Amino acid sequence: MSAIDCNVYPDLFFATKPGLVARAKKLCAGCPIQTECQEWGRTEEYGVWGGTSARDRRRTQAGGTNGPTLSDRLDAQILTARNRKQRVA
Numbered sequence: 001m002s003a004i005d006c007n008v009y010p011d012l013f014f015a016t017k018p019g020l021v022a023r024a025k026k027l028c029a030g031c032p033i034q035t036e037c038q039e040w041g042r043t044e045e046y047g048v049w050g051g052t053s054a055r056d057r058r059r060t061q062a063g064g065t066n067g068p069t070l071s072d073r074l075d076a077q078i079l080t081a082r083n084r085k086q087r088v089a
């Protein structure tokens with residue numbers, strides 16, 4: 001993939017749904033300017049830049065932990081609850 005992807009699909013790179021953010025991050029993996037882009041986007045509040053999400057950057061700026069953030073854990077709990085609800089329905 002390349003830098004063209006984020007120009008062609010800008011909405012994907014500013015999506016907030018976890019699945020779409022993950023897809024954008026995957027596209028960045030093959031981009032020839034990923035390192036530079038990550039540096040450019042280091043202080044950006046929104047979007048995927050150089051394979052990092054806004055959440056990744058906040059986590060890094062907050063002192064960087066490799067474990068899930070509270071927000072990550074809440075997202076996981078919401079998904080689990082939704083899956084249980086769908087199984088019951």
Ligand code: SF4
Pocket residue numbers: 002003004005006007013027028031032033034035037038048049050051
């Ligand atoms: S690394 Fe940057 S320039 Fe490359 S696809 Fe990702 S967001 Fe676009």
